[in-house]
């Protein structure tokens with residue numbers, strides 16, 4: 665892969681898997697733009713995501729999210745796209761994401777995600793609850809529901825528990841380059 669040409673990259677995964685951090689690192693490494701679906705939703709709506717959920721409800725959020733995914737992909741061909749944890753639930757988003765290019769799924773287990781989200785002070789202010797359950801039960805249930813969708817879109821599965829963001833970015837770059845070179849979109853590869 666040239667660092668400025670070729671198809672784009674999409675980062676998917678649950679909250680707390682490091683999509684934004686890794687996306688920014690990859691943008692630095694490749695010279696490509698990093699654009700984040702959640703950031704664009706906030707900019708467009710002029711409200712935090714938590715406010716959108718509370719004032720308009722999750723279905724309204726998902727409508728904005730789908731439009732943002734479509735628009736960012738159209739505006740940044742070849743760009744690096746960071747998605748929200750639930751972006752992959754809508755079929756139209758999964759299709760758009762696969763159409764954009766190489767898809768990396770950043771993974772972590774339930775306990776690790778709960779630990780990271782608990783440690784993240786932004787979580788309580790900006791991340792709305794997705795169920796009425798406690799943190800660990802919510803993550804377990806939602807992750808279980810979403811896992812088939814992550815599996816469906818991913819070319820590469822990267823375990824983020826044993827790796828820091830730089831190492832995750834290196835791995836993605838290596839596999840993305842290889843896929844660009846071979847145009848091989850076969851079975852997903854797993855780096856655990």
Ligand code: S3P
Pocket residue numbers: 677678679680702713747748749750751790791792794
């Ligand atoms: C959500 C994840 C969030 C954001 C919204 C809903 C989800 O994105 O899109 O709060 O449904 O998992 P991050 O994964 O970037 O936190």
